[in-house]
Amino acid sequence: MESRSKSAVKSYEIYSAVDPSVVNSMLDWFRDNDRNVYKTAVSTLAQSRKLRAVFIQKKPLPEQYAWIRKTLQLKTSETIGEHLMQAWLMAGNQDMLAAFCDAMDIEHDGKGSVSGDLPDEFEATKLDAAVDSLVGKFDPQVVSVYLRFFNLQKPGGWPTLEAKLESDERLKLG
Structure with missing residues (x-):
């Protein structure tokens, strides 16, 4: 089992801490760009709560989103939450990843999917400049979520990235 760093939080913890508007943006993106993923997510989450998907789908959209956000905050939703967030980051935020x-x-x-080896270390000044650039161009909450998921790509994460996530106020969730 791989070791998890202090800042390498689980997806349900991210859903609990992040501003609801970020989750709503993710759900909007799936509804607009990959409705099948949205429907599958609703169905999977409903089944995990012993509900029929149609019960959720009949709700007005703001109520669906609120229910999905609440359900994604549960530890039992870890896997689907992680898959949803990764899919959204990889498909809906390619400019930021690149x-x-x-x-x-x-x-x-060219779309932000790593094709070579990941570095063993991150140079602090280069990471600082990268974060400055990202938060200047993109929603800092989305940047923070991405960097937290990126940090999971290496067992134990990168100490420099962990320190940045913990110390930079712009990268605080919520």
């Missing part, structure tokens, strides 16, 4: 990889000299496919 900008981070470029700033950190990480090989990627």
Whole structure:
């Protein structure tokens, strides 16, 4: 089992801490760009709560979103929550992912999906500059979520990235 760093929080903890508008943006993106993923997520979450998906789907959209956000905050929703967030980051935030990889000299496919080896270490000044650039161009909450998920890509995470996530007020969730 891989070791988890202090800042390497689980997806349900991120859903509990992040501003609801970030989760709403994710859900909007799926409804607009990949409705099947949205429907599957609702169905899976409903089943996990021993409900029929139609019960959730009949609710007005703001109530659906509130129910989904609340359900994604449960430990039992860890897997679906992680998959949803990763899919949204990889498909709906490619510009941000590519900008981070470029700033950190990480090989990627042009869309932010890493194609080479991940670095063993991050240079603090380069990471500081990358974060400054990202929070200047993108929602700092989304940047924070992305960096937390990125930090899970290496067992134990990167100490420099962990320190940045813990010390930079712009990267605080919520």
